[in-house]
Amino acid sequence: MEVELKIAKRWKMASLAMLVSVLNVCGSRLIVAGLCTALALSAQAEPPVAEPTFPLGVDIAGMDRSVAPGVNFFDYANGTWLRANEIPSDRKSYGYWDVVQELVERRVADLIQHAAEGEPTGGSEGRKIGDYFASFMQEDRIEALGLLPLQPILKRIKEISNRRSLATFLGGTLRADVDVLNDTEVYTDNLFGLWVAQDLDHPDRYVPFLLQGGLGMPDRSYYLDVSAAMADIRTKYATHVAEMLKLIGFSDTVARAARIVDLESRIATVHSSREATEDVQKGNNHWLRREFETRAPGLDWNVFFAAAEFPKTQQDFVVWQPSAVTGISALVASQPLATWKDYLALHAVEHRAAFLPKAVVEANFAFHGTILDGTPELRVRWRRAIDVTNHALGDAVGKLYAERYFSAAAKVRIEEMVDQLRTAFSRRIDLLEWMAPETRESAKAKLRTLKVGVGYPDQWRDYTGLDVVMGDAFGNAERAAKFEYHYHLAKLGRPVDRGEWVMNPQTVNAVNLPAMNALNFPAAMLQPPYFSLDSDPAQNYGSIGATIGHEISHSFDDQGATFDATGRLRNWWTKEDLAHFRAAGAQLVRQFDAYHPLPDLAVNGQQTLSENIADLGGLLVAHDAYRLEVRGRPDAMTDGFTGEQRFYLSYAQSWREKYREAALRKAVLTNGHAPDEYRASTARNIDGWYAAFDIQAGQPLYLAPADRVRIW
Numbered sequence: 001m002e003v004e005l006k007i008a009k010r011w012k013m014a015s016l017a018m019l020v021s022v023l024n025v026c027g028s029r030l031i032v033a034g035l036c037t038a039l040a041l042s043a044q045a046e047p048p049v050a051e052p053t054f055p056l057g058v059d060i061a062g063m064d065r066s067v068a069p070g071v072n073f074f075d076y077a078n079g080t081w082l083r084a085n086e087i088p089s090d091r092k093s094y095g096y097w098d099v100v101q102e103l104v105e106r107r108v109a110d111l112i113q114h115a116a117e118g119e120p121t122g123g124s125e126g127r128k129i130g131d132y133f134a135s136f137m138q139e140d141r142i143e144a145l146g147l148l149p150l151q152p153i154l155k156r157i158k159e160i161s162n163r164r165s166l167a168t169f170l171g172g173t174l175r176a177d178v179d180v181l182n183d184t185e186v187y188t189d190n191l192f193g194l195w196v197a198q199d200l201d202h203p204d205r206y207v208p209f210l211l212q213g214g215l216g217m218p219d220r221s222y223y224l225d226v227s228a229a230m231a232d233i234r235t236k237y238a239t240h241v242a243e244m245l246k247l248i249g250f251s252d253t254v255a256r257a258a259r260i261v262d263l264e265s266r267i268a269t270v271h272s273s274r275e276a277t278e279d280v281q282k283g284n285n286h287w288l289r290r291e292f293e294t295r296a297p298g299l300d301w302n303v304f305f306a307a308a309e310f311p312k313t314q315q316d317f318v319v320w321q322p323s324a325v326t327g328i329s330a331l332v333a334s335q336p337l338a339t340w341k342d343y344l345a346l347h348a349v350e351h352r353a354a355f356l357p358k359a360v361v362e363a364n365f366a367f368h369g370t371i372l373d374g375t376p377e378l379r380v381r382w383r384r385a386i387d388v389t390n391h392a393l394g395d396a397v398g399k400l401y402a403e404r405y406f407s408a409a410a411k412v413r414i415e416e417m418v419d420q421l422r423t424a425f426s427r428r429i430d431l432l433e434w435m436a437p438e439t440r441e442s443a444k445a446k447l448r449t450l451k452v453g454v455g456y457p458d459q460w461r462d463y464t465g466l467d468v469v470m471g472d473a474f475g476n477a478e479r480a481a482k483f484e485y486h487y488h489l490a491k492l493g494r495p496v497d498r499g500e501w502v503m504n505p506q507t508v509n510a511v512n513l514p515a516m517n518a519l520n521f522p523a524a525m526l527q528p529p530y531f532s533l534d535s536d537p538a539q540n541y542g543s544i545g546a547t548i549g550h551e552i553s554h555s556f557d558d559q560g561a562t563f564d565a566t567g568r569l570r571n572w573w574t575k576e577d578l579a580h581f582r583a584a585g586a587q588l589v590r591q592f593d594a595y596h597p598l599p600d601l602a603v604n605g606q607q608t609l610s611e612n613i614a615d616l617g618g619l620l621v622a623h624d625a626y627r628l629e630v631r632g633r634p635d636a637m638t639d640g641f642t643g644e645q646r647f648y649l650s651y652a653q654s655w656r657e658k659y660r661e662a663a664l665r666k667a668v669l670t671n672g673h674a675p676d677e678y679r680a681s682t683a684r685n686i687d688g689w690y691a692a693f694d695i696q697a698g699q700p701l702y703l704a705p706a707d708r709v710r711i712w
């Protein structure tokens with residue numbers, strides 16, 4: 001439910017100026033020797049890059065004033081910038097978000113390379129961060145090791161001799177890698193994914209959620225869609241699979257690849273759609289451990305759960321997509337063992353490709369990066385090193401980030417804005433004609449108890465049990481994933497921690513946690529161009545204010561309506577409230593269904609409904625909060641625009657982003673958010689926007705007052 005789900009976040013990042021400072025530090029000060037060597041190796045061809053600067057106020061130069069706001073508001077606000085900026089060759093999309101991401105990456109790189117300084121012994125967090133990064137940077141060592149680190153896993157797969165040992169292996173692959181409510185990630189290449197979170201019926205306890213998985217491509221539609229574009233991707237996937245098998249020394253690769261793709265297609269057939277997966281009511285299915293055998297026969301569940309290290313006392317599970325779990329389990333029994341073993345070998349190498357030699361990395365990227373996302377070039381190694389370090393030790397890196405880059409004054413100012421937004425939302429609830437009085441009271445109770453986290457968590461994670469070994473990039477990644485898994489398993493049976501964050505402070509994003517009735521606003525999102533202590537209220541509220549409003553309104557949207565103030569999955573709306581909300585939602589579904597980012601592909605209004613409602617609610621309360629803050633003051637012109645105009649322009653500029661075609665296609669098919677251009681068009685539902693820009697009937701974005709969606 002985050003504001004800006006950027007897919008494949010593990011492979012986002014960018015930029016370089018740090019390398020000059022790295023070399024300076026290496027030349028003059030004591031620092032871990034391996035780190036310096038590794039960085040120096042990769043640094044050779046890297047020119048320094050200037051810090052990005054963002055205009056304080058509206059980016060006038062980036063606008064295209066030849067386009068009328070009522071014709072295309074997104075282009076009006078962003079057209080010149082979008083035309084002037086090419087998508088870098090190692091990216092699938094580019095915009096403000098990416099520029100901020102680059103800046104944060106540069107800062108994080110700087111923090112990571114200094115983290116180990118003055119910490120000669122292992123075990124400290126700083127040393128773990130430094131060693132994790134440095135080990136990944138040892139490309140020569142990784143080349144020299146070849147596939148050796150992978151061999152023990154391939155050997156175990158080879159030794160699978162019956163369904164029982166297959167179940168043992170599958171249980172051992174389970175990791176804490178999905179999340180259906182918060183930082184939404186519903187894809188895993190492991191056969192199943194695990195999420196440990198509050199029991200939606202009893203939010204004072206944790207329960208394990210089991211999700212469908214096992215596909216090599218991002219979604220079932222890649223296997224089942226009949227379009228020519230998808231058929232072409234499938235052909236390329238089979239070739240890719242054969243190539244990966246060849247790289248790990250398999251023979252007869254074409255025929256074996258065909259059998260693997262066939263198995264994955266069968267898995268795809270039993271998978272639930274992304275749309276169904278997002279429906280909490282369909283997902284909240286409690287199964288007792290002993291019921292798996294009868295409800296999903298095939299896989300030896302006792303063996304599976306034991307191998308997955310669930311304590312015997314863990315009797316209840318939530319099965320998010322029951323028919324998929326049943327279907328996949330049946331396939332475990334019905335499909336040839338030899339095919340399963342080939343499949344597992346393929347997934348073993350694909351899953352760990354980043355930590356293996358260049359030939360594997362490049363083959364993996366050629367398909368998953370270039371074919372699926374359209375990204376021509378693999379990102380340079382140090383950027384990937386930052387990425388994997390962030391992934392493994394995110395909170396430890398985040399602690400350094402927040403200390404250095406998030407000021408106490410910024411925290412205070414954001415908290416003031418949050419208060420203003422909360423007040424604005426509360427007033428809107430008071431004025432809602434369609435909402436029943438008792439629903440209104442529940443809504444206000446929920447708003448009062450909403451826990452808003454700004455910048456960083458109150459409590460930091462403890463990485464004491466994680467062993468990071470210098471020179472063992474592959475092993476470090478294996479141990480980090482296992483450490484993360486154990487961390488989540490250990491929550492079972494413990495009291496629920498409502499202060500836990502699901503994002504790191506250095507993540508450029510924000511998130512609503514429905515079952516915790518909490519929001520996380522990481523420090524990295526709370527900076528220009530989204531927010532600045534020096535920006536005027538119109539810009540701050542139009543940008544970060546709308547983002548905060550977006551997250552708040554998730555607590556009161558179609559999904560938020562199903563979680564009460566304690567986080568219990570319980571509808572607290574009356575039938576009439578829900579009927580009104582659904583009707584208004586249906587109108588918004590139609591509005592978004594009509595957008596065609598590609599000639600053969602429309603936005604899925606239903607799949608993106610929650611996010612579109614949150615955008616609309618967020619923009620409305622941000623505007624109210626802006627008016628609250630500037631009340632009594634005349635609307636002053638700045639840069640030739642009124643405060644009202646700057647507010648909406650700031651909003652549209654916050655969605656500044658361009659996509660490669662393949663990435664756009666993937667986003668439309670798999671993302672819960674509409675492409676950014678259409679998110680900027682949310683303003684067409686708001687009367688004030690028409691007045692601010694003198695939008696005329698007949699212009700493409702014009703909606704007659706009756707057609708403007710009014711929910712909040």
Ligand SMILES: [Zn+2]
Pocket residue numbers: 001002003004550551554610611614
């Ligand atoms: Zn959202």
